Amino acid sequence: MEKKILHQKSIEFKEEKNFVKAQSFYLKKDWDSTLVYSMKQLSICKNKSLAEYCHYFRGASFYYKKLYKEAEKEFLLTSNSFQLSSIKNFILGASILESRDYNKALFYFKLSELLSIKSNNIECLTDAYNGIGTTYIFLKQFDKAEKYLLKNLQLNKKTKNEDRTCTSYMNLANLYYEQYKDDLAIFYFKKSYETSKNVKAFDKKRDASKNMAVVEENRNNYKEALTYRKESEKWQDSLNNQNKVWALADYEKKYAVAQKQKQISVLKIENKLKDTQRNTMFYSVLGLLSLLIGGVYVYGQKVKNAKIILSQKVRLDELNATKDQLFSIVSHDLRSSVNALKNSNTKLTNSLQTKNYSELNQLLNQNSVIANGAYSLLDNLLHWALLQTKQLYFHKDSVHLFSIVQQIEYNYKSLLIDKAITFENTVSKNDFIFVDLDSLKIILRNLLDNAIKFSHENGKISIYTIETNTNFCQLVIQDTGLGMDQNTIANLLEDSEALAKKGNSEIIGTGLGIQLCKQMAKKNGGSLTIESELNKGTKMILSLPKTEQNG
Template sequence: MEWDSTLVYSMKQLSKSNALELNDYCHYFRAVSFLRKNLFDEAKNELKLVSGKFIFYHNVTFFLGEIALQQNEFEIALRYFNSIEKLAESTYDFKKSVVLQNIGSCYLHLNKFQKAETYLIKNSKSQEVQNDTLLLVESYLLLANLYYVQYKDDQAIPYFEKAYNLSKKVKSFDIKRMAAKNMAAVEENRKNFPLALVYRKEYETWKDSLNDQNKVWAIADLEKKLAVKQKQKEVDVLAAENKVKVAERNGFIISSVLLFVLFGTGVYFYRQKTKNNRIILAQRNELDELNATKDKLFSIVSHDLRSSVNALKMSNNKLIENLKNKNFTELDVLLHNNSTIANGAYNLLDNLLNWALLQTKKAYFFQESLHLATIVQHVEYNYKPLMLNKNINFENNVSAEDYVFADLDSIKIIIRNLLDNAIKFSKENGKISIYSRTPSEEFCYLVIEDTGIGMNKSVQEELLKETILLSKKKNDDTIGTGLGMQLCKSLIRKNEGKLEIESEENVGTKIIIIVPKFKNHG
């Protein structure tokens, strides 16, 4: 099942629905999706948004219990599972034996062995009646571990053996692997190393089946013990001969050690020299790249400014000519054109100034609590004329509850540049939306979405590269210096945030600004 699609469509439904029952289903489906993706905190947050009137609220309680169990919050998990245990089994759609097993597991982790034993025995009897082999193996393994940690080997070992024999009938490689591993541990404690080795090799076989290659130190250790035992007699015979050669061997060892130290010292200094040479070469290459970038920046900015001034000069000549002829329709077009050119040149110079301040570390920077919706409104006000000029429909759905911990000027520059790009790449009668995504515990998510020309994957990857090199110009009408995007990435990194892009050609683009949340608000 495509859980990401479930998350997207349920979020869209939540954004336009106020119906309690429908919202409960959306939060429930989102929680299940997060669970399948092993995102337990996100799943827990969604489950807590489901109202107590939800028809499947018993499932909500069960999932909250399982999340708490996964996160080792055993007391909390117990409260959830105990509340489910009190319900009649006909009122929910999962096996009661699973609830009993989870309660027993919680008590086992809390070292309340007597209560754990009561629930786990009740669970195993229920599984035996239901003839569910997989759950029965899990039940036997829990009982075996319960007795084993209390050093009740006589009670634990029969359950380990039952679990191992039943595991041969199930398809789960995890269960087979766990059962074999437990039997290996039992035989190792019994000092029956050959049999333990058999189980350990079986355990490693199941690990290979799961493509989970780990070191097989346990097998090597058992084989070593067997080899040592077989060779012990030979060692005893050779011991007498070795005493005669001890003095000679010690002299040889000392000489070897000294030679090794001298060789190691030489290798160390050679590696240090090689490392220093690599560092110097890398620094020189980086300096060359910085100089090339600087030259390229000056070249592109000079070209853009010259083009803007030249366009403004030609437009003004036409403006004077049409003013003499009183051609007011053409005058209106030329004035709007002049305004667009002037705004573009101003934004370029402003970005160049901020970029220079950032590179020279002279920019004022102070992180504080900022109300995100208010900042977006301020930036939006400055760009409304440009959007009206292209007949762009604009929507601002930024959550009033979002407070970020960031530098005010930085956030304004970032939003301004990205909104300016959205307008630039949007078509006539397009749409631009700015809205919040559900925040995490650490970050707020601000999305700037447009229905413009979009971009392919290679362009997205190029824009997100950690580099200061500028993009090549392809079309003077739509592609700028790339300085604005580089400035945005630098400022977002300085604010300890991230930038993400979701885009599709001829469909549109989503730019996601991820900024640290201000945690002490409210």
């Protein structure tokens, strides 16, 4: 319904180029471009109806960019008679829900429900039911939540929308889980899992299998739980790969635009030089003084252009050096991983033929370790490259440190169990830090992954905070593993953006993860230090700024 109405409006206002572009970018989900062209249209707009659609575009764009206050402001600039008010009120309610103003959010969700019924917008009506039910969960009014979530499920089943039906089952399961009605919760978790098999969205498949893993763990069925958890990790890997493909496509698009803008700039400079030459010839009749001034101007332009070209060459050389370094790491480390995987698979084939099942299990675990190492290297390379080219988005916010450490521990639980490593999380539950959440998770994943990799079996890993009177929180990741000498520590902490090998031992790796952690900590206004001795373990000390009210 939304696409149909917007298409009609683009035809109706086809002379308004900025509006047509804003509408096109909105349908493509290019939120930044939508914001730019909708603002351009608003700056010259005299038509009230057209202005309302621009505010609608901006409100939706801010919502999907997680700027909820700005989204609310834009939506409130539209009237109650706006043609897409049912959708507008739903997104407005969702924005307010993010601010924890539950009663206000409920008001807009119910308004969206009434308008959806009036306009027969079934898709928006299902969203409204879901929004109302979710809000009632937050308000602890579980009977009302159940009523609307069941309506949501019935409508999705009626329209045979598998994606939305999968989400409906999951929402109902969470509702009953919140009330400790485990039988009903498990029933709907299973329904969600079965339905997820028919959907294409990797995130729904991941969440459904992850929920089943938790269900089986709670029932002490660890073998089944492990199967579901591995499936969840498989879908997470697929989702990561999909995101990387999208990120690469977006980078290529930006590169193409930059190249086009560069060509335009060159043409402008060429036209400017031609204009200068024509002016010089024209004013030459005025005498030697005019000719001298024109010559000085042309010379200044050439010097300026030469400086620009020289600076571009220096930057290009730096980028080429970085590219060569990346190729060197990829060719060396991935070749080593692939070769190890190849040899291991050969042994695996021989074990299958000889039915040596004890060695077969060992080789399978070895293959898993090699594959995980190669994946971690590729993931770190992507983030490091984005960081070097300033493509990584940072948004700082207040973060509860204990909860994030707990999440990271949960992700690595299977690896800790495999090596029989004791894990201890004694991070203070009162600590809040002001950082970018995504980059913090990358740092903690790398540090915990290293701690597991360099720990002996039956070792111990501890994560704790050190109380200080400063505005910084000190988080320590301590292991009882291999440790490192002072030369290795000095190389890792050297103030350089270049990558460096940490030694000849194959287990040591590239040092890329530590370099990435160090640069991301610096980007968040913090620092990373290392304390270690050979064969006595390692302490990775991460210092990050506290949230003001916690400082």
